[in-house]
Amino acid sequence: MVDPHKHCVVCGKAIPTDKTFCAEKCERYYEKKMKSQKRHFYLLMVFPIIVVLLFLILSWLQS
DSSP states (O other), X not given: OOOSOEEOTTTOOEEOTTXXXXXXXXXXXXXXXXXXXXHHHHHXXXXXXXXXXXXXXXXXXXX
């Protein structure tokens, strides 16, 4: 029988149930990845707003 365990969210190694990562290397990698994803999400939210504002300004200038 296998002892209760779960798996590291980065590399998939078996770890105790009270941990999320198997090593600090995996934890740093995960934090870096989440920071990058958050930055990309914000860029994807801001870009369409900027485009819409530019169209509005251009249409206002032409009238």
